[in-house]
Amino acid sequence: MRETDFVGGFAKGLKVIEAFGEAQPRLTISEVARATGLDRATARRCLLTLSELGYAHFDGKFFELTPRILRLGHAYLSATPLPRLVQPHLDRLSEAVGQSASASVLDGTDIVYVARAAQKRVMSISLVPGSRLPAYCASMGRVLLASLPEAEARARIMATDRKANTEHTRTDPDELMAELxxxxxxxxxVIDQELEIGLRSIAVPLEDARGRVVAALNVGAPAAAVPVEEMTSRFLPAMREVQAALRSLLQ
Amino acid sequence: MRETDFVGGFAKGLKVIEAFGEAQPRLTISEVARATGLDRATARRCLLTLSELGYAHFDGKFFELTPRILRLGHAYLSATPLPRLVQPHLDRLSEAVGQSASASVLDGTDIVYVARAAQKRVMSISLVPGSRLPAYCASMGRVLLASLPEAEARARIMATDRKANTEHTRTDPDELMAELxxxxxxxxxVIDQELEIGLRSIAVPLEDARGRVVAALNVGAPAAAVPVEEMTSRFLPAMREVQAALRSLLQ
Structure with missing residues (x-):
C-alpha cells in the first residue's frame, strides 16, 4: 500500500472513537489526546468532526458518543451473513438446553460476539454482539486459536496479557498450547471457571462448506447447576447438530 | 465550527463504513463511490485505509467489513450507562411476562436498539443492539417522538419515508401527530400490527431523575397469543415498575 493511499485523518478518527469505553464514557480533548497518542489539535479536530456529524455530543468540556455510533457496528452486523444465519440456531439451541448460546469470531487476541441467545444471566458482565473477551481463557477463544497454524496461535497467546482471572485460569503459554x-x-x-468463578462453557468450531473455521459456537452454564460431564454429555450432541446444519449454509 | 476544525477524510471514511449493509455486504470501489457520492479516488483511499487497519477485508475486487468494526459500536455500548443499567431490568421483565423486552433511543427518524432481552422470536427480523427501525411505526418510536416538542416531532415524521408496512400502518402525518x-x-x-402482521407491542418512556425522556422500553408479543387488552392490563403494570426503578438510576 502506498502512503498516499492512506487517509490519515480517517485512521486517527477511528482511534478517537475507540478511546471511549466503559472506563472512559466522557472524555475531554486532553484525555483523548493522551489515550490515543495524537496531538491535542488533532484530537480536538477529530472530536469536533464527530460532534458535527452527530456521532458525539459535546457539552463544552466533555465529549460522549451518541447512539449514532451504533450505525457503524450495525453496518458490519447487517452486512455479514454469519450473525443472521446463526441466530435462529442459537435461539433453538439455547431453548433446548436451557442455557445461553453464543457465536463469536477472532479479532486479534480477542473473541468478538456476533450473535447470542441468552437465557438467565450467568456471567457478571452483559454480553451483546460486539462484546469482547480475551481468547486464551474463553471456550470459543480456545476453539478459534486451535484452528490457526501453531506459530500463529502461539504468537497471539504471547501477545495477550494472560491474567489469572480465577485460581483455575491457565496462563502458561506452553500449557495453553498443549490445551489447543x-x-x-x-x-x-471446555472451560471450567477459568474466566469467572461459577461459569462453565463448552465451544465447538463452526466450519463453512469448504471446511474452514469461520466462527465458534458455545453454551455457557452455571457451574453450580451443571457438572462438567454434563457439558459434553448433554450439550455437545445438540451443538454438533447446529455445527452440521451450518456447515452447508456458510459459504 | 470553523471549516479547518473539520477532518474531511474522517467524515468521508465514516460514510464509507455506512455504505455497507444488508443489501450490500461486499462492495467494489465503484459501488462505494456511487453509494456515498464520493469520487472514486477518495472512496478507494478510504477503503484501502479500512483494509490496512483491519476493519475491512479486500479480495482484490470486493471489500467487506471485518468484525473489528464492532469495536466502534462497542465503544458506545460500553461507554453508555443506559444499556448496562437497563439490561437486568429487561431480563427480569422479559422473564416475568414471557415476551421479549427492549430499550431504544431516537436517532433522527429511527429508533436504535440499545438493549434487548429476547424470549421466542416474534419478529421476522433479528433485533440486536444497534438494530434500527423507523420511529413512526414502532411503539418505542411513538413514545420517543411524543417526548419531543410538537414541531420537532412533526419535522421528523415529515422527513420519514412513511411506508405502509401492513394494512394497519398509520402513515398520514396528521393522524400520526394526533396519535402522539x-x-x-x-x-x-400500543402498536397493533403496524410494523409487521402478527406483532403487537407496547412502549413506555424511560425518564431520568430530572424527568427527561432518555429512552423507551417496550414489550413485543405475537398478536395470535396476546389480545390487545392484555398488552395494557398485563404488561403495562410490570413496565411501570421498571420505569419507576430506572428513574432514580438514570442521571
Missing amino acids: VRVRSQGFA | VRVRSQGFA
Whole structure:
C-alpha cells in the first residue's frame, strides 16, 4: 500500500472513537489526546468532526458518543451473513438446553460476539454482539486459536496479557498450547471457571462448506447447576447438530 | 465550527463504513463511490485505509467489513450507562411476562436498539443492539417522538419515508401527530400490527431523575397469543415498575 493511499485523518478518527469505553464514557480533548497518542489539535479536530456529524455530543468540556455510533457496528452486523444465519440456531439451541448460546469470531487476541441467545444471566458482565473477551481463557477463544497454524496461535497467546482471572485460569503459554492440541483433536473446548468463578462453557468450531473455521459456537452454564460431564454429555450432541446444519449454509 | 476544525477524510471514511449493509455486504470501489457520492479516488483511499487497519477485508475486487468494526459500536455500548443499567431490568421483565423486552433511543427518524432481552422470536427480523427501525411505526418510536416538542416531532415524521408496512400502518402525518398527543397523555403507546402482521407491542418512556425522556422500553408479543387488552392490563403494570426503578438510576 502506498502512503498516499492512506487517509490519515480517517485512521486517527477511528482511534478517537475507540478511546471511549466503559472506563472512559466522557472524555475531554486532553484525555483523548493522551489515550490515543495524537496531538491535542488533532484530537480536538477529530472530536469536533464527530460532534458535527452527530456521532458525539459535546457539552463544552466533555465529549460522549451518541447512539449514532451504533450505525457503524450495525453496518458490519447487517452486512455479514454469519450473525443472521446463526441466530435462529442459537435461539433453538439455547431453548433446548436451557442455557445461553453464543457465536463469536477472532479479532486479534480477542473473541468478538456476533450473535447470542441468552437465557438467565450467568456471567457478571452483559454480553451483546460486539462484546469482547480475551481468547486464551474463553471456550470459543480456545476453539478459534486451535484452528490457526501453531506459530500463529502461539504468537497471539504471547501477545495477550494472560491474567489469572480465577485460581483455575491457565496462563502458561506452553500449557495453553498443549490445551489447543487437545481441543483440536477432540473438536471442542471446555472451560471450567477459568474466566469467572461459577461459569462453565463448552465451544465447538463452526466450519463453512469448504471446511474452514469461520466462527465458534458455545453454551455457557452455571457451574453450580451443571457438572462438567454434563457439558459434553448433554450439550455437545445438540451443538454438533447446529455445527452440521451450518456447515452447508456458510459459504 | 470553523471549516479547518473539520477532518474531511474522517467524515468521508465514516460514510464509507455506512455504505455497507444488508443489501450490500461486499462492495467494489465503484459501488462505494456511487453509494456515498464520493469520487472514486477518495472512496478507494478510504477503503484501502479500512483494509490496512483491519476493519475491512479486500479480495482484490470486493471489500467487506471485518468484525473489528464492532469495536466502534462497542465503544458506545460500553461507554453508555443506559444499556448496562437497563439490561437486568429487561431480563427480569422479559422473564416475568414471557415476551421479549427492549430499550431504544431516537436517532433522527429511527429508533436504535440499545438493549434487548429476547424470549421466542416474534419478529421476522433479528433485533440486536444497534438494530434500527423507523420511529413512526414502532411503539418505542411513538413514545420517543411524543417526548419531543410538537414541531420537532412533526419535522421528523415529515422527513420519514412513511411506508405502509401492513394494512394497519398509520402513515398520514396528521393522524400520526394526533396519535402522539394520545400517547403523551396516556403515557404509553400500543402498536397493533403496524410494523409487521402478527406483532403487537407496547412502549413506555424511560425518564431520568430530572424527568427527561432518555429512552423507551417496550414489550413485543405475537398478536395470535396476546389480545390487545392484555398488552395494557398485563404488561403495562410490570413496565411501570421498571420505569419507576430506572428513574432514580438514570442521571
